[in-house]
Amino acid sequence: MDYIKKFRVQPGSCVDLEKIDASFKDKHESHQRALPEIDSYAQKLQDLQYLMYAEGKRSLLICLQGRDAAGKDGTINHVLGAMNPQGCTVTSFKVPSKDEAAHDFLWRYHKVAPAQGQVAIFNRSHYEDVLVVRVHDMVPKEVWSKRYEHINNFEKLLHDHGTHILKFYLHIDAEEEMARFKKRIDDPTRHWKISEGDYSERPFWNDYTTAFEEAMSQCSTEHAPWFIIPANHKWFRNLAISRIIVETMEGLNMEFPEPTVDIEEIRKKYHAIVEEELDEA
Ligand code: AMP
Ligand code: MG
Numbered sequence: 182m183d184y185i186k187k188f189r190v191q192p193g194s195c196v197d198l199e200k201i202d203a204s205f206k207d208k209h210e211s212h213q214r215a216l217p218e219i220d221s222y223a224q225k226l227q228d229l230q231y232l233m234y235a236e237g238k239r240s241l242l243i244c245l246q247g248r249d250a251a252g253k254d255g256t257i258n259h260v261l262g263a264m265n266p267q268g269c270t271v272t273s274f275k276v277p278s279k280d281e282a283a284h285d286f287l288w289r290y291h292k293v294a295p296a297q298g299q300v301a302i303f304n305r306s307h308y309e310d311v312l313v314v315r316v317h318d319m320v321p322k323e324v325w326s327k328r329y330e331h332i333n334n335f336e337k338l339l340h341d342h343g344t345h346i347l348k349f350y351l352h353i354d355a356e357e358e359m360a361r362f363k364k365r366i367d368d369p370t371r372h373w374k375i376s377e378g379d380y381s382e383r384p385f386w387n388d389y390t391t392a393f394e395e396a397m398s399q400c401s402t403e404h405a406p407w408f409i410i411p412a413n414h415k416w417f418r419n420l421a422i423s424r425i426i427v428e429t430m431e432g433l434n435m436e437f438p439e440p441t442v443d444i445e446e447i448r449k450k451y452h453a454i455v456e457e458e459l460d461e462a
Contacts, residue, residue, distance in 0.1 A: 247351030
């Protein structure tokens, strides 16, 4: 099965989240059985990120969105776990600070977009400004409704600069979200993660659904596609996301830069003597 095709929101299509099974796990019977495949994608991810860093020409922006407890942190842990921190940045976006709120809404995101050779992960993203902001009427409709176009233009600008953009919506259902909240309540090491907002947002479930659907319908483009990832099974979510990232990066046909020195010359000049000495010893 082609995961890029299967989970990608076709540009111009109309998203209906109700129709998508959040518990989908493809042919995999269990986490245990899927482990070799998960490990192999983690390894490939490591190699490809090293290559991107070495090449220093292209960059990758991964945006993670989803409801509370959808697994954004867990995904970052998994995906980033396979990467060299030197070539990666992670930024989590919270309620804008006074300074951020005094600028245009894209300012704080643009500042941390990836440099050439880098992978940037956004934990929440510029889409919050058409999600939570829309659901809670934080700005008037005439302001947020223009943002889809601003977002598409912003992403095109990044793309034209060599940034490949992948946006993942982690799709869980309402029962799974409550089950995860319950786990947090029962585990003292996770109490710090609980906020009252997690519960007080629940009555807005359908409003969020509408906002997510519109964002993905309006802003899934050829150069910055949205993917809807079934995320009730954490291991399947990790597998699907790392596979999509790997396949996208493989498609970039990246290459190691040409050496800046004459390797044979260096070998002769500095290694031949050492090897001779070793032979003599
Ligand atoms: P968490 O990701 O659980 O740490 O929560 C971060 C909170 O910040 C969430 O409730 C988000 O909805 C909120 N947030 C993120 N971006 C924005 C934004 N642009 N405007 C308002 N609230 C935001
Ligand atoms: Mg939270």
